[in-house]
Every structure is written in structure tokens, then in C-alpha cells.
Amino acid sequence: MVILRSWLHVDDYSHFSIYNIPFGIISTASNGTPRVALAIGTYVLDLADFVRGNGFSALSTIQPHQNVFSKPTLNNFAALGRPLHRVVREYLQSVLLQDGPFPDILENNQELRQSCLIPLQQVQAHLPMQIGDYTDFYAGLHHAYNVGVLFRGPENALQPNYMHLPVGYHGRASSVVVSGTPVRRPNGQILHDPAAATKQPMLAPSKKLDIELELGCFVCKPNALGQPISINEAPEHLFGLVLMNDWSARDIQAWEYVPLGPFNGKNFATTISAWVVLMDALDPFMSTGIQDEQPVLPYLDENQRKSHPDISLTVSLTPDSTGKASTIARTNAKNLLFSFPQMLAHHTIGGCPFNVGDLMGSGTISGTSDSEKGSLLEQTDNGKRVIALDEGVQRTFLEDGDEVSLSGFCGQPGALVGFGECTGRIETAHRLQFG
């Protein structure tokens, strides 16, 4: 049931309803300085400008901290902590609310509306956070199972540790980019004939360029070296979520990853959506994830707490040749075995420190059927069969000019809490200057 509406027109299918209020970093043609904004319908509200226009005059708690909205990342805002995020988000909702308590702040303030409400299409979005460390987990049970079947068969699909802990590895923070950034096909060492007696790799552009449909979660509260974050404290450490496409070069990865894990097969680009949806906006949509078949150790036990957001997810692929988007996967974020609080509790149990802005990826999210698989590796059985797109186009892995877009939302029309898009287009590999 939709109760809240904004005095600003918001389409029923907009991801950025008044129930959402996601935060991001923007710049514009007239003001190139990156700064904080929120998204509402087809507009952004420039919060640096809102501060200049005294927009927070009715919220005294934020006034000592208003400079966070002029920063080029959300880190300072995130570091204020969840109680303040809650207050700020609810205040901004009430400012945007039809028949709300503060009509004179913005609705009836033509001058401020003119300057701080900017059409979304006119802003350049930037990476929302300065990311210190990025960790990618592997908590998508069906993905892990599907990939395990491909490489080891159904009997040994999951490793013995899989149900006991959120398996993860450290990723490359410097290669995390915002939606819209072009993704260049990587060159790398590839073993074209793995069955040959002599294993002689070549340097070549990846021929198995893939996507991974994931969620990303930003941390807003640090812990000191040596100091674990308990499962009960973990939710207060989480800032918000984004969509994430962890682009993967399967052929580079296959040759390099034993024994220390994925490296150049992953570190050429990871795309995230531009708008961080706060944990508070997602709280109404929390659900249980996949039930673990066996009890986890107490440090990971959430005691049935609902901590998996019910997010409908889609992946679409648009080939350059047709310009037509085909939806190639539909699934739900509930297909995760471990939640972000569990990931954080596990990550820190040995004392690993987190800083504000650190990012955790969920791992690829897949369901059980073919249409729910969040990677082409799974959809095509590692390139053995093609998938059909509109207008007769076929794909195994990505081709140059392909644009991939992830989308995700919670809730119902008129009250959607969505992520917008997480998009990247594949550019041709650099010509090799050495063999």
C-alpha cells in the first residue's frame, strides 16, 4: 500500500520513489565540482546547494556536520553513522513529502528549487565512495553449485568449507568504477589448449569475457586492527547497497587462479551503480536467505534475523549491431546463503580492520533455473551452448560493443526502492605491442 507521495512528480515505475532517497556523487556542466546529491524520480537534489540554501534549517542535529554534503565522496556522510543517516533520510523524505511538515524549505521556495533540483539526465555521476579495500564473497549458493558442477561434477560441486563460512577473497579496489564507465576487454595469459601435454600460454585478448550479477555493500563504521565485529554489531557497520557487475575474463582466470585465487581475470574492472541505497531504505524488505542445511558456528548465527533484502534483479544485454536490449537473467537477492552481516562478522573474526568506504561484494547471484543464472559461464555451460538474444543474435561470452546493464528494485509500483542501472559497454582490447 502506497501512502507517501512527493509533491514532485515521480513515475510509478521510478526506482527513486520517496521511499528510497539514495545518495550519490554528482557534477554538472555548470559546476564541475563533485558533491553529494540524492535521487528522486527523474531529478537529483543537489545537497551541497541545499545546504547553501539553508535547507537543513529545520534539522538541528545535522547542522554541525553539513560540510559532509560538499565532499567529493560519501565517506564523510557515511562516517556519521546509521543513527544520523536515519535522521537525514527521514528529514529529506519529509521535505519532499506532499502535504509534508516543511513546505517552505523547498516546495514553496522557488529559488532553491531552481538551483538544487537538477534533471537526472543532466548530471554526471561519480564513484560514490572512496574505497579503501574491496572484498568479494561467493555467497550465491546456486552460482557456487552451478560452477562446481561445471568444473568438478555434481558430487563435488561445493567445497567442504562452503556451507560453514562465507568464502571470500580480496579484490582490487582501484578497478572499481561507476556505472557508465567503458570496460576495455583485457589482454592476458591464456592457455588455449589446456589438454596439451606441454602447457604453453599465449598473450591474447580474453575470448571468455563474462559478467557477474552481484550486490555490493559499503561499510560506514570502522573497527580497529585485532578487534572483531560481532554478528549483532554488524548491521550498524553497514551503510548501504549498490548493484555490482564483477566483470570476469574466464580464460585468464582459468590459467592463473591455482593456487592463490582470481587475479588478472578480475582486476581490470568492477562496475557499481551510482546511487547508494541506505540500509534503512531496505529494512522493510528484509527476508530470510537460503536456509543453511547445517547450523553455522555461533559467531555467524543471526538467530533467524531477517537480513537478506528481497531485491528483484535483472540482467540485460544490448549488442551494438541491433541496439536492442534482451533480458538474459531474472533472479532475486534472496539467493544468497550468507548475509552481509555474516560476511562482515566472518571477515573480522581474526581481527581484520575495516575503514569507512570499504566494499564487500556478495558473489554472483543465481537461482536454480537457466533463466536465473547471473553469469554467462553458467548460462552457456562455459561456452558450450549459445544463448539467444532478440533479432536472432546469439552469444556465448561478451563481444565488443555489447552493453550489459544490471537492474534491481524492492517494493511495489509507486513505492519502489531501486538501484537504477549498473551499466558497462565492452571496448576492443588494446592492440598488443608485444607477442
Added chain:
Amino acid sequence: MVILRSWLHVDDYSHFSIYNIPFGIISTASNGTPRVALAIGTYVLDLADFVRGNGFSALSTIQPHQNVFSKPTLNNFAALGRPLHRVVREYLQSVLLQDGPFPDILENNQELRQSCLIPLQQVQAHLPMQIGDYTDFYAGLHHAYNVGVLFRGPENALQPNYMHLPVGYHGRASSVVVSGTPVRRPNGQILHDPAAATKQPMLAPSKKLDIELELGCFVCKPNALGQPISINEAPEHLFGLVLMNDWSARDIQAWEYVPLGPFNGKNFATTISAWVVLMDALDPFMSTGIQDEQPVLPYLDENQRKSHPDISLTVSLTPDSTGKASTIARTNAKNLLFSFPQMLAHHTIGGCPFNVGDLMGSGTISGTSDSEKGSLLEQTDNGKRVIALDEGVQRTFLEDGDEVSLSGFCGQPGALVGFGECTGRIETAHRLQFG
């Protein structure tokens, strides 16, 4: 042959001869602000204070950049690039040189000497760089072979990719700490009986806490996303080296690391030495490393360029009970199959971007004999035999209160180019509040 001497007394066995001039970050009791210094003999030269005293008056090229010496990390100095590092280091050598060209800058300037020369023992060293991303390689051939034999036998000790590329993985930048920082024994999931039919891990303090003797290399020149650094350009991207102890919890690592690599077994602490030895100081000591049995691909081919520093390395262990240091390993940095320029060329071949301050670890450095092994895993055959320390103390893995110190130097007495120490002491694990 020692030619250069300082007017400041420098012991023949000091790591910080006038041939070295390493840079670090210090604070003092009277001035708690972290700032840049160099180490010379038993002193540091406070470069923020040296700037205030007009110490760079005879070096016009650095004057527009002098604020880099007041920063709390070396990142801004590093970002000036190798040509300026070279000029600054040579100028500071000449200021410190006996019968040098600039006696009035410092030697005859009692006031400046009083304020900016500080006994090394009176300064607090800080982490020298703000580290964006940290990558750990596995380029120690004998270490990789020794570990491979332990787990897979001598026939399959090295993976097929090992001789073709510098195997590496992304580490945790937030857990890199400066020498002297205590290291808390991590708790983690451990499978106490790997042979049992039902694999049930426990949460417990690591019983197989280990060291890894490594070199670390800081990057001073960035590359853009999608833009590889060629093997010939790579040396200009390297700032300097430190010693590195990549503490490892072998039992946590053994249970977690398949299929995505080491994670909580490593991310609780990585210790580096405080003083960054510039690549220019190491240039006279460059040598060839281990000859690869097969030609590498052209993008990794250094054409016989000498790029492995000839650094004598030792590891000592001091138990709390005796307070006596025993040297448990002696080896040399030449025991690496791949050089730092090769690591950087490989790391970026797919377009992975580097920022100033990013850190690469070499991987554990071991020789071929027992006394040259850079980890306890190797020295004790994974805990199957003990090593003997002074006064009858024995060890398999580290015990609480143990202090481990890495040391390393190039050159000859009177002209040593050394790293000082890289030290950490093991603290008792946090008491588990949940089972």
C-alpha cells in the same frame, strides 16, 4: 671500496650509511605531527624541520615541492617521480658528506642541527605510505617448490602456470602495519581433523601462526584503468623497497583457501619496515635472479636486465621466556624467479590501475637448504619437526610472546644500504565470546 663518509658519525655496521638515505614518517614526544624524515646512522633528519630551516636553499628544483616533507605519508614525495627522488637523495647525501659542497647548510649550522637531527631511538616511526591496494606475489621459487612438495609431493610441486607468470593475489591493505606494531594471534575457523569423514570446523585461536620473509615494493607512478605498464617503463613506476613479514595462520588458511585463495589466514596483519629504501639506493646492487628454465612471454622479458637486488636477509626469533634472539633463517633476495618490474608488467597487462602508494609483496623468499627457509611451514615440515632456538627452546609455530624480526642489507661495512628491522611480537588471542 668505501669512498663517501658523513661528517656525522655512522657506525660501520649501521644500515643507514650515507649510501642509503632511506625515507620514513616520524613523530616525536615534542612534536606529535607525523612528518617526513630520513635515517642516517643513529639519527633521523627531520625534513619538515629542515625545510623550515631553509635546508633546501641550494636545491632550487625541489623548492616548489617542499610541502611534501610536511605530509603524514610519503605519498606526495613519491608522486614527484624518480627523477626528483634522485635529485633530492643526492642533494641530501651531499649535505651530509664529509668535506662536501654544502657545509653551511647543516654541518656548520648548529641551530638547525639541534632542531632537525634527532636520535633514532627518540622517534616514533609510522606507516610510511598510505596504501591504496596491496598485492602479494609468490615469486620465491624455492618457497613455492618447498610448499608444493609438502602438499602435493615433488612431482607436482609447482603448478603448470608457475614458471610462466608471477602468481599473485590481492591482499588486505588495511591490515598492513609498521614494524613494532603488536600482532594479535587470530581466531578463526579451523578444521582440527581434516581426515575425518564429517568436516566440522571449530572457532579457535590459530595454532599454526607463521611468518613469511618477503620484500615489499611501493609504486610511485600511477597508470590509468585499461592502460598497461610495459616491462621497460616499469622501473620508473617503482619508488622503493621495504622488508615485509606476511604473518600467516596456516590452519585458518588450510580450511578457507579453496577455491578463492588465502583470506582470513592472512588479513589479520602484515608488518613492513619503517624506512623505504629508494630504488636509486639499490641500483648498484642489482643482480640477476633465478634463471627461468623457459623463455617468458615478451611482455615479461627483461632482456637480461639486472633487476633483482642482492639483499642479505635474516630472520630472528626471540621467545619471551629467554629474551634471546636466535637467527632461524639466512637467505638472499636473489631467490626470486620474477622481479618487481615483471610483477608490475604482469599485474597491469589486462589494464589494472595502480595508484601512488600501492604495495606489491614478493612472496616468501627461501633458499634451497633448511637454514634458508623463510617460513616455519617449510622449516618444520608443517609442524612435523621442531626447530631449536638458544637455551634449549624449541618451536614448530609461533607462541604468544615470541618476537620475530626480519633484517636485510646490501653492500659492505661502512657503506651498508640496509632496511633496519621489521619486527612484531605475538599477543594472546582475544578470548572467544562465542563458541
